[in-house]
Amino acid sequence: MSNLFSDQFFKDYKEEFINHFVEQSKERNDCILSEGTIRTLATNIYDALFFSVSIEKFKKLVRNALDSHVDFIVCLTKSSMLLIKDYIDYILKNSLSFENLKELVEYTEKFLVEAEEVYSVHIEKLRKEVNNLKKEKDKEVGEAFTRIFTLLKDKEVPIMLITFYKEVPVSCKALIDNVLESRIFVSFETCSYMKAFYDSSFIYLKITNAPKPIKAKKVDIFPEKKTIILEDFSFEEIPQERRKFVRVEPEEKFVVTVVKDKYSIKGIVADISIGGIGVFFKTKPELSLGDKVEVNFILKGTPLSIEGEVRYVIKQGEVYRVGIEFKLQPKQEEIIAEYVMQRQFEILKELKMM
Incomplete structure (x- = not known):
């Protein structure tokens, strides 16, 4: 490193950096430190980076902060960008060499990369700790189930x-x-x-x-x-x-046409109840949660045209599944209820004969 940081700018800018750091931390809702503690942290960071010029000392600060559950990487990044911006103004005002700016940018990038690496190591450490805690918890839960099942077996x-x-x-x-x-x-x-x-x-x-x-x-x-x-x-x-209503899978997969304004798309029934219908589509339908639609299909020889509302659109394997809530007229409800009940008996009979 050259004598860049012997420049008067860095001696005078310390308080400005600290103020920027404090302001950035205030914008973060997850900051639990007092302003005095944040100012001390910012002071130590600035001293490590621009006075002692010690990356190792800086990395130690980052590790200690993260171990104390303090994540200041975002504050540091934004404060460093403001420092560079103000240094550009300082260079222009004093007609200084832009080589200094290049050196500052490279140095800033270096210590930010070091901070991210420390952060990554810390996250991996936390991940392992969480996994270990989960394993311990799973073991405790497993032992509890074993005791329950053993008691049920013995009794x-x-x-x-x-x-x-x-x-x-x-x-x-x-x-x-x-x-x-x-x-x-x-x-x-x-x-x-x-x-x-x-x-x-x-x-x-x-x-x-x-x-x-x-x-x-x-x-x-x-x-x-x-x-x-x-x-x-x-x-x-x-x-x-x-679920409020019992669903059944139809024996024969019939075609369902869903209409929204001037748009319509054909799909295949997945299941049906008096509460609504699930429909499979080969391509992603132009439907969204809350869309008011008209659902058309033939059920046991009876054509039905039912008002409905889209409740979900999800990708399921190679197809898209759409759930539609019905708004039934009394006669429509009677037709579907009778079908669902009959289909339940058919399915149970099918099971008995398997």
């Missing part, structure tokens, strides 16, 4: 297994046969709909007096033994139970 308390087949809820009573580390082996009692569990990735358990249902990942199922293996447990509400 031979029945549990309820729940899954969904073509959007229709299916439940079967079961007993826990074995608890092995993080897994449980569950045997079905009399269950007419056991085959609904074959293709389920996740299954819910309902236990008497439990605060919530327990979501579990299905590891394997042995139909001949009427046994299923489950793991990865967590207390979670069953999403389908939060």
Whole structure:
């Protein structure tokens, strides 16, 4: 480094830098330090960078600040940019060489890069700490579930297994046969709909007096033994139970035309209830949350034209799924309600015959 920082500018500018730093910190809502502490921090940074010219001392300041949960990188960057701006004015006013400016910019870039590297190391350290805490928490939760399941096994308390087949809820009573580390082996009692569990990735358990249902990942199922293996447990509400209306998947996927003003697009039904309809589209539809639309389709030979409102538009694999809430007329509600009920019986009958 040349004698750049022996320039009178840097001796006179110290207070200005500190004031800029303090002002920048005030604009940040996450700053929890007092103004006096911020001024001290800014003073130490300026001294390290422009008086002692010690990058190592500067990096130590950054590490100490981050360890104390103080992130001043944004304040430092903005204050440094203001310093460069004011130094340009100083050069022009005093007809000085622009080589000094080049050297200052290179030096500023260097210490900002060093600060970002320290910051990255700190973030990685925090990430590892969070992961370790999560592992410890997961271990504690896993041990708690093991104790619960062991007690249920020893007392031979029945549990309820729940899954969904073509959007229709299916439940079967079961007993826990074995608890092995993080897994449980569950045997079905009399269950007419056991085959609904074959293709389920996740299954819910309902236990008497439990605060919530327990979501579990299905590891394997042995139909001949009427046994299923489950793991990865967590207390979670069953999403389908939060719905106001029962949905069903139609046996035959019929075409649905959605109209918004002069725009229309054809899709294929995903599921339907008296509350609304899910529709799959091959291409992204020109629809947004809250759009008022008209939904046209034929249900069991009856043409229906229903007012609706778009509730969501999401990408699902290779297609787009749109959820539309119905605003039904009494006759339309009667038609769809009858269809949904009939379809539920068909699905349950289909399960029994599988």
